[in-house]
Amino acid sequence: MTKLWHGLAQALELIVSFDPEVMEITARTLGIAGTSCLLASLISLPLGSLIHFRRFRGKRVLVNVIQTLFSVPTVVIGLFVFVLFSRAGPLGDLGILFTPAAMVIGQMILITPILLGLTISALSGVSNDVVETAISLGASGQQLALLTLREARYAVVAALILGFGRAISELGIAMMVGGNIRGFTRVMTTAISLATTKGELELALALGMLLLLLALVINIVLNRLQQR
């Protein structure tokens, strides 16, 4: 018990003193998750609008598939990306395995279905009367999609935040395709995992508390948005 209290006190000290290693890992985590979230949203918002506004056969099946992909385990994606970029793999020549780029790609695969699915449901939340009013006022397909996204902006931002939260908190992909290389691909979750096995409880706890803090901030922002 004393060991735990001791670890907690030291962890707090690491945070309060802005320990360079803790800060560096946190910054990298935010950077990688932010990049994957941004790139995934560049794919998901237009694609989600397209799926929402187009009528085609198998649309419901597609939406169901997307929703199923919400819960793909991160290690499965990690494995897939690992095989893809490993030296003998189809994209092995790129040489990006164990780099932040591979982590970003893995996280994009993880959160794109989430962003896509939530974008579609956000757009469905906009009343059909609003959509038809815009059509009557002469909106083209693209203008209509932009307006509808703007009308659904709170739900869309909530989707982005959720995707970001999923990206910063995942371990499987970061470990398998990032490799937890110190100063290069080490992020909060991989660092916590390693520190725990090495018995460096204070570092693990400090990073754990920071991660929780981030989750808390994200949740507060999300709640605020949804209350509007």
Add this chain to the structure above:
Amino acid sequence: MKPLSPIIEVAGLSHSYVDKEILKGLHLGVARGEVFALIGPTGAGKTTLLRIMDLLEIPGSGEVYFDGQRVPRSGKQRLAIRRRMSFVHQKPQVFNSSVYDNVACGLNWRGEDRNKIAAKVDCILETVGLKGYKNRNARTLSGGEAQRVALARSLVLQPEVLLLDEPTANLDPVSTAKIEELLSTAARQRNTTMIIATHDMSQGQQLADRIGVLLDGRLVQTGNAGDIFRSPQNADVAHFVGVENIIEGVVIANNEGIATVSVGDDHHGIGIQAVSGYPVGEEVYACVRPEDVTLTPMLHPSSARNSFQARVTRVTTLGPLSRVEMHCGFRLIALVTRISAEELSLQVGTEVHATFKATGVHIMERRIRQ
């Protein structure tokens, strides 16, 4: 009478939702600059017709013509044509943004110059009396204000055809008057063609050059207000336009255009005289508008042609008017001012003379009733 060069025209229009037939072979052309009121009860198909005209919906069968050209059933041309019109939907849907952005969006979508947009939006907001509301979020407006934003948003586009679906439904009388004023100004100053769907007869009468009565998916009668209110084509139209007295009878004499129609529950020779050319033996309806019936005390018998002794069976107050139900061998309803109702001390059982002119009776043959 067919308008010479309709800006918008529908021909042979039929449309169904699931298994319900909404429109049944409808023809309508509206001339450039004309204000056309589409009146009819809820569910008659007014909204569906407007939606097809605005190209929101593709009709089950039939064609839409705009400015003399057939509108294709798909493709980019539909957007180009739709941009020459504007449709104000029944429930005003404002976008969740400022009043300015709401009004500017149609112009933005048409790629107009930014400065021009600003000038036009300012001008139209002043016209609709929302000048100070530019930066307010449109979602915070009252129903009447939101309806004015919706109207401004359409008017600012200076559409060639403005389609309006119940523009004043759910509004208080003050807001209604404002909207009606705006519409008649727009019609006069900009010569905008308008098609207004309404269930409010007086609104149609007040705003429109021509009225069409839509009943159960069919355009039953079109004409100017006088035609429709005085000479409805059949009993359904008569009923809808507020002719409360539709009395069944048979023509028993016709002397130089003055027909005598035998009416009454027991056909005991009660005759209504009317200006009509129908021959003897024709089964007809005699239609009398309740406001055309005058009531006088029993002491002063009238020498008018249609004067009947009547016993009051019911009196209802409608604002400044009183609606008097009577029996005089047939059921007759009169609409009189409240003051005259008080002067005659009308109550159930009162005996009065009910009088209406022979020219105030519209006769229609019974067999055209659908």
